[in-house]
Amino acid sequence: MRTVPISTIHVVDDDAAMRHSLALLLGVFGHCVLEHTGAATLLDAPGHLSGCIVTDLRMPVIDGLEMLARLRAAGSLVPVVMMTGQGDISTTVRAMKLGACDVLEKPFAAALLLDAVRAALAVESGAPAANDDDATFAARVSRLTGRERDVLHLVLRGRTNKEIGQTLEISHRTVEIHRARVMTKTGCECVQTLVRRAARTAML
Template identity: 40%
Template sequence: MSATSTGSVYLIDDDSFFLQVHAQLLGSIGLEVHCFGSSRAFLEQYLPRPCECILSDLRMPEMGGLQLQEELLARGLDTPIIFITGHADVATAVEAMRRGAFDYVEKPVHGQQLLDRVNAALALSRERHHERNQRQAREARLALLTAQERKIAQLVVQGRSSREIAELTELSVRTVENHRARLMDKLHVTSVVELVRLLL
């Protein structure tokens, strides 16, 4: 059995017995499990979380797994999805992976295999959430710069000296250096190397 995990799993299947059995399995390692009998019921209640994945049957009435995946993509959501499929649906599951699904498992589902896949999907979800936070923090810092400071920052990153920047922007060297000092302070960077990492 896997060690205790953290995260949310959305379990979607029109088979109530399947939901019950696998909710118990996933809950046994500390996961928060939310069960839904249809894709539409899930979409009506879904709120993205920092560490999550979707475990969905591929074939369901009204809205199947591929349609669910398309709807999430249309909403700009990249929640990792693991599809549960019968042998006859493997080709469809592979197509779902081409469209961005995380993985698929064939029925009958083996407990440890499922736990391993779910934990891997949750790890990816945590990584994506961290990257989004970093990107948003970067964008928030860059938004503090004036248009002139942005231009100077880009020239600094290109390796231009203050004198060269002054000539290109028709500013005095002192003004350029003042802008450089202010933008470095706003961005909370102390060196050109840090500035390059932030802007590239």
């Protein structure tokens, strides 16, 4: 497991059990963990935030996306890792476009969260994050056929297979074949991973 720099982590989740569990995990690695039941306290003084934020996406009053949008509008560049139990492509794309460092779909392994926090803290400190995976992804995308790239770009825009077929005037089955080849050739196990890597390589 990679070493995670020690820093302040703001955990935002209205689910007390989940919030405490995350705080315990991150605290074991020496982080100063501040728990928040909602976004309000973070939005009170966005310019003074440091470290990174680990937040649930779906929360009452102000959800994770709205919180991220308000932070960016206020000029805060604090890195944010999103968590969601109901991930979909359009939500992931929107979060990444707003500047989320990562979007994790629940349930996730502890190592995945720690890697996401490590990358977020690297952004916060200005240190270069490991980019081998991004370079590999970009190289793999460059080897896609023209039609596979067409499908990829529409997937990244949140289009369904039916919508992709209508746009490209190809059958549903043909879309499925091209989409499967895109996933295989890029080495992505799921669409959320595809979106994250595309965002990091400025494809979104």
